[in-house]
Amino acid sequence: xxxxxxxxxxxxxxxxxxxxxxxxxxxxxxxxxxxxxxxxxxxxxxxxxxxxxxxxxxxxxxxxxxxxxxxxxxxxxxxxxxxxxxxxxxxxxxxxxxxxxxxxxxxxxxxxxxxxxxxxxxxxxxxxxxxxxxxxxxxxxxxxxxxxxxxxxxxxxxxxxxxxxxxxxxxxxxxxxxxxxxxxxxxxxxxxxxxxxxxxxxxxxxxxxxxxxxxxxxxxxxxxxxxxxxxxxxxxxxxxxxxxxxxxxxxxxxxxxxxxxxxxxxxxxxxxxxxxxxxxxxxxxxxxxxxxxxxxxxxxxxxxxxxxxxxxxxxxxxxxxxxxxxxxxxxxxxxxxxxxxxxxxxxxxxxxxxxxxxxxxxxxxxxxxxxxxxxxxxxxxxxxxxxxxxxxxx
Amino acid sequence: xxxxxxxxxxxxxxxxxxxxxxxxxxxxxxxxxxxxxxxxxxxxxxxxxxxxxxxxxxxxxxxxxxxxxxxxxxxxxxxxxxxxxxxxxxxxxxxxxxxxxxxxxxxxxxxxxxxxxxxxxxxxxxxxxxxxxxxxxxxxxxxxxxxxxxxxxxxxxxxxxxxxxxxxxxxxxxxxxxxxxxxxxxxxxxxxxxxxxxxxxxxxxxxxxxxxxxxxxxxxxxxxxxxxxxxxxxxxxxxxxxxxxxxxxxxxxxxxxxxxxxxxxxxxxxxxxxxx
Amino acid sequence: xxxxxxxxxxxxxxxxxxxxxxxxxxxxxxxxxxxxxxxxxxxxxxxxxxxxxxxxxxxxxxxxxxxxxxxxxxxxxxxxxxxxxxxxxxxxxxxxxxxxxxxxxxxxxxxxxxxxxxxxxxxxxxxxxxxxxxxxxxxxxxxxxxxxxxxxxxxxxxxxxxxxxxxxxxxxxxxxxxxxxxxxxxxxxxxxxxxxxxxxxxxxxxxxxxxxxxxxxxxxxxxxxxxxxxxxxxxxxxxxxxxxxxxxxxxxxxxxxxxxxxxxxxxxxxxxxxxxxxxxxxxxxxxxxxxxxxxx
Numbered sequence: 001x002x003x004x005x006x007x008x009x010x011x012x013x014x015x016x017x018x019x020x021x022x023x024x025x026x027x028x029x030x031x032x033x034x035x036x037x038x039x040x041x042x043x044x045x046x047x048x049x050x051x052x053x054x055x056x057x058x059x060x061x062x063x064x065x066x067x068x069x070x071x072x073x074x075x076x077x078x079x080x081x082x083x084x085x086x087x088x089x090x091x092x093x094x095x096x097x098x099x100x101x102x103x104x105x106x107x108x109x110x111x112x113x114x115x116x117x118x119x120x121x122x123x124x125x126x127x128x129x130x131x132x133x134x135x136x137x138x139x140x141x142x143x144x145x146x147x148x149x150x151x152x153x154x155x156x157x158x159x160x161x162x163x164x165x166x167x168x169x170x171x172x173x174x175x176x177x178x179x180x181x182x183x184x185x186x187x188x189x190x191x192x193x194x195x196x197x198x199x200x201x202x203x204x205x206x207x208x209x210x211x212x213x214x215x216x217x218x219x220x221x222x223x224x225x226x227x228x229x230x231x232x233x234x235x236x237x238x239x240x241x242x243x244x245x246x247x248x249x250x251x252x253x254x255x256x257x258x259x260x261x262x263x264x265x266x267x268x269x270x271x272x273x274x275x276x277x278x279x280x281x282x283x284x285x286x287x288x289x290x291x292x293x294x295x296x297x298x299x300x301x302x303x304x305x306x307x308x309x310x311x312x313x314x315x316x317x318x319x320x321x322x323x324x325x326x327x328x329x330x331x332x333x334x335x336x337x338x339x340x341x342x343x344x345x346x347x348x349x350x351x352x353x354x355x356x357x358x359x360x361x362x363x364x365x366x367x368x369x370x371x372x373x374x375x376x377x378x379x380x381x382x383x384x385x386x387x388x389x390x391x392x393x394x
Numbered sequence: 395x396x397x398x399x400x401x402x403x404x405x406x407x408x409x410x411x412x413x414x415x416x417x418x419x420x421x422x423x424x425x426x427x428x429x430x431x432x433x434x435x436x437x438x439x440x441x442x443x444x445x446x447x448x449x450x451x452x453x454x455x456x457x458x459x460x461x462x463x464x465x466x467x468x469x470x471x472x473x474x475x476x477x478x479x480x481x482x483x484x485x486x487x488x489x490x491x492x493x494x495x496x497x498x499x500x501x502x503x504x505x506x507x508x509x510x511x512x513x514x515x516x517x518x519x520x521x522x523x524x525x526x527x528x529x530x531x532x533x534x535x536x537x538x539x540x541x542x543x544x545x546x547x548x549x550x551x552x553x554x555x556x557x558x559x560x561x562x563x564x565x566x567x568x569x570x571x572x573x574x575x576x577x578x579x580x581x582x583x584x585x586x587x588x589x590x591x592x593x594x595x596x597x598x599x600x601x602x603x604x605x606x607x608x609x610x611x612x613x614x615x616x617x618x619x620x621x622x623x624x625x626x627x628x629x630x631x632x633x634x635x636x637x638x639x640x641x642x643x644x645x646x647x648x649x650x651x652x653x654x655x656x657x658x659x660x661x662x663x664x665x666x667x668x669x670x
Numbered sequence: 671x672x673x674x675x676x677x678x679x680x681x682x683x684x685x686x687x688x689x690x691x692x693x694x695x696x697x698x699x700x701x702x703x704x705x706x707x708x709x710x711x712x713x714x715x716x717x718x719x720x721x722x723x724x725x726x727x728x729x730x731x732x733x734x735x736x737x738x739x740x741x742x743x744x745x746x747x748x749x750x751x752x753x754x755x756x757x758x759x760x761x762x763x764x765x766x767x768x769x770x771x772x773x774x775x776x777x778x779x780x781x782x783x784x785x786x787x788x789x790x791x792x793x794x795x796x797x798x799x800x801x802x803x804x805x806x807x808x809x810x811x812x813x814x815x816x817x818x819x820x821x822x823x824x825x826x827x828x829x830x831x832x833x834x835x836x837x838x839x840x841x842x843x844x845x846x847x848x849x850x851x852x853x854x855x856x857x858x859x860x861x862x863x864x865x866x867x868x869x870x871x872x873x874x875x876x877x878x879x880x881x882x883x884x885x886x887x888x889x890x891x892x893x894x895x896x897x898x899x900x901x902x903x904x905x906x907x908x909x910x911x912x913x914x915x916x917x918x919x920x921x922x923x924x925x926x927x928x929x930x931x932x933x934x935x936x937x938x939x940x941x942x943x944x945x946x947x948x949x950x951x952x953x954x955x956x957x958x959x960x961x962x963x964x965x966x
Contacts, residue, residue: 052564054677071675073570085561089583102570146569405773412765413782419797419842420785422808426800438815439808477694485691492684500692507699508896509951511903513927514944517937518702518709521717541698548691572675573683602790604906609932621792625910628796635800642793653788654781 002063002153002186003028004049009058011044011210018044020211022058029184031177035197036207036233042190043158045207049188050079050156063153073102078147082159084139086131086146092118093127096145113149120179121145137168144176148183155187161196173199194234198222206230228390231282231383237315239282239383240357242324246384248275255281255384258300259321262379271393274386279393281324282383285315288359291374299376305356307367314364317356318373325355427451427639434635450640458637460644462616463623468648470532470619471600474539475593478547481540483589486551487577491560507545512605515541520609530614538606543596550595554588555581594656601649620645706941714938730942739918739926740943747922750837751901757841758897759890762848767882769849770856780853787846791906798839799911802826829919832912836920839907844900848893855889856882895958902951923947 004026011019019041026032034042047053049060051072059068067075078099086095096117097110105113118124121141131139140160147155160176161169177200180187191197197204198218206213206221206229214226225231231239244255244262253264253271271279291299306317359375367373384393426434427450429443454460488494489501519538520529528534558581566576582589607622618626624645627638674683709717710731712724734740765783769776786794801808802825813819825831859882867877905924908914914921914929921929927947931940 047564048677050564050568051677052567054680069676069678071572071673071677072564072567073572073675077568079565079568081561081565083559083561085559085565087562087565087580087584098566099569102575146565150569401771402773405768405771409768409773409779412768413779416765416842417782417785419794419801420789422801423793423797435806437806437811439806439811481691481694484687488684488687492681492687494681494684494688500688503695503700505955506952507695509899509903509948509955510699510703511905511924511927511944511947511951513903513905513924513931514706514941514948515699515702516928517717517931517941517944518705519698520931521705521709521719521937522702524717525719537698540694544691544695567675573680574674598788602792602906604790604792604910605928621790621906624792624796628799628910635803638796639800642796646789646793649788649790650785653785 003061004154004186004188005059005061006045006049007059007061009045009048009055009060011041011048011053011056018210019048019056022212024205024212024215026186026188029186031180031187031189031200031202032205033189033191033197033201033203034205034207035191035194036213038192039209040207041210042192042207046156046158046188046190050077051075076153078150078152078155080140080143080147080155080157080160082162084131084143084163086139086142088131091128091130092123092134092142092145095131095142096149099146099150110149113151114145117145117148120148120182121175136164137172140164140172144179148179153186155185155189157187157189159191160189161191161193169196176200195236198234204234206233224392225383226392228280228282228385228392231385231392235284235286237285237358237360239284240288241326242281242283242320242357243278243326244281244324246271246274246277246279248272255279255382257281257324258298258302259323260298260300262298262382264379264382264384266384266393271384274393278387280326280385280387280390282385283357283377283381285358285360287381288357288361288375288377290361290364291376294376297376297378299374301372301374304367304369304371304373306369312363314361314367316359316361316364316367316373318359318375320355320357322355327355423639423642426635427643429636431634431636447636450636451644454637454640454644458627458641459615459618459623460620460641463618463620464645464648466532466617467601467620467645470535470539471597473532473536474543474600475596477536478540478543478596479589479593482544482548482551482592483582485548487555487581489548489552490555491563504545504548507541510541512542512603516605516609519606523610529610530617532611532617534610535603535606535619538610539600539603542599542603546599547592547596550592551585551588554585554592557588558584591656594652597652598649707945709938710941710945712938714941715935717937724938730939731946733939734942734946739921740923742918743921743923743926743943746833746918746920747902747924749833750840750920750922751898753837754840754844754901755894755897757837758844758848759894761841761845762893763852763890765845765849766852766856767878769853784846784850786842787850789843791843791904792910794839794843795907795910798835798842799826802831802835802838826912827916829916832916832920836908836911839911840901840904843907844897847900848897851889851893852886855886859885891958895955898958899951899955902947923950 004024006022006024006026009019009022010017022041022045024032034045036042044053048055051067051070051074055068059066061067062075062077087098090098093114096114100110100113114127115124118127121144123138123141123145126134126138126142131142134142143160157176161172164172173196180200189196189200197206198221201218203215203217204221205215208229214221214230216224221230221234225234228241232241242257244257247254247256248268248271251268253266253268255262255264302318302320304316304318308315308317361367385391386393425440425442428446428448429440430445430447433440433443485500516538519534519541523529523534523537528537562580562584563573563576566580567573571579601620603619604621604625607619608625611617611619611622624638624641627633627641674680674686705717705719708723711726711728713727713729714724769780769783802810804810804822804824804826807825809825810822813823814821823831825835863881863885864877867881872880902922903924904922905928908920908922908925909928912920914925923943924947927940927944929940930943931937
């Protein structure tokens, strides 16, 4: 168990810069998740941590040792791969003991450790089988077992659950978290699934195009995303995005939203350069509710387009007034570039949200598409983004 | 594709005679071997001898140096395969795993090497081997056969290694193996079918060669390989067809046996390499 | 000692592993090729490396391009390549299509159909020399029996007869390769294609024409080139069967190269012929490759 220091690591393949100045300090026993879309560099960073790829610049320390140019076998780390990477020609027991055998451990010691690890994972009855005879979940457990027996300073996991079906994934998520609770080993976990990140991490490192966007614990990342990308990436279904003109009237910052003036608790000085322009506004589906008697909330009337019912929860797609829509057919206002609007609204789910937003209502009773509905939200839950830099203002 | 009964009958009607026709020459060889020489001179040819001469195989083994020929062919095949494999396993692995500058050039060259007529290469090799006094020695053919095998084996092996996920070596390296250790302990065992197929293909290539054997070994009768020996049994004026057929069968047997038992691997080997 | 396990040094391993092959190929193929080219520009009888080089001359090439024997050999080679490749294709593709059907005994059929591949060329030659024997060979007897000819053909002594004998032997030896490759290609065509076609109402013939053959194109392309190269280069079959005769009727460029080198001991001239053969081979392959660039 150890701390990991990643200092200004950069990586390029030829002329292509894959990692830009990656800087991270991981505490002893922490479970850190690197998350981001495909190609963001998270797997590359993990491979550099493991020693499977050389860094173009920067240093890595595990414990107090500089491991930057050490062979993977010398770093005292264990890795779990997306495709399990179990040795097909060895039995489960031999697979698990392979690393220990390479290190010259005595046969009895190896047997003992393998025994303990297999019991922890519930695979003792599989020890003499070969990988091809096992199911996906069993193989994943063997891969975990192979990592555990090494008792390394850190675990590195590269999308270990991606190849499992949905139900199994949920189950294994819990198992890995429980394992981490029990063993307390520093873990660096890579995934593209933000749900895994949110449920398992002590801290999340969200990446995009080779750069770190934000480092925070899950709750902070959910409620205080640093920029548009993070806000849209975390949460399922993702955050709703709309446009609204920003005005400063009588010392208060106001947005024209849903044909109403909504006042924000932001200091006018912070946004004076945006007065009169359109900003991007974000609101999570969870923060939209059915209209109640609470008059501090902003209420508005709109038409439902589509209702997706999950039984207790319902995702209701409702109209957005044209003035607030992200995507426009007519000429775009220069403040929000077509790119930004496009990026926020592309994606299968977001396609529909060019002109509609999703509200997550809990037990709202029967709802019909096309019906009028009254919704409300607390303006304090609004996230406001600078249309140029995409950074969060509030 | 599912086939109904009428199509099935059609298929059998074509396949059975076709197979018979295609295999016929081999059957005829056998028939000729066990026929008495006088019977062979007669027309119409008999499709099965009246008095099968089963002892012809023993006779031919005794009168001709067939055992020595087979032994030489085996030695040469084993030698050239060993030489070629040891070199192309490493090269195939390198081409599969590493982005080596000049790999493209090597690939192109290997392709060209496959187009090389043996009749061209045999001339300079003759000159080279003559200079080193290797003419007549089995080493000359071992080296020459390596030139036949290496272009194919490198290509085939690269194809096989491409099908083995890199994560296996990565896991082995994290487990503490050196890169070469990972290759030897993990990748090679997993690639065994591919290695076997490639080695067998190389064996067949070596066994089938005639051009190099004739050029380099004719002067050393003790070192004749099977193909070379067989051709000496064909006289310019008179040939004992029974004997030479029996010898031919004995020479073909090892290859056919390999083929029958390992057809699946051989075919896989040919196509895995070819599909690139 | 260099620790090749370090991430920064690991790519050296790639070069290291490649080195033995590169060295061996350089010594056994590249260097001899240069020697060959060198010889072709000299008036050399028997090649020997440790003697002083002879004078540079282009006589060999001049002689070669003006000699009727060379052009005859080129023509024979072309004829052989076209005929043998064509027949191998028809036979190989046909057998592959047949064996691809599901029927009992299919694996046996597959085994038998490809069996000639395992037979060494020299043995195949022995078989066919005997089959084509002028006095007691089976072929002659069959042809007379069936009534196609009225007397024994002296196959190996007549120019067209010898060509036919060589062609037959080569086709017998060559078609299994096409069959094996085509079969592998056929088996990689997803059943869904055929299912979709059947739903669309395509007949068996249409399915063959519009699904099977187009899907096989890449495999056919590769195999075509390989078979042509094989015929081009072949030595064993022709040399043992006819020696290139009678009257050079079956002398391909490869045979001519060999004859000049080891029959007449004019290795300089022979090397020139060989180099020209190689160049033709390479150019032809490149031309074919251009038509199917994705396969290479």
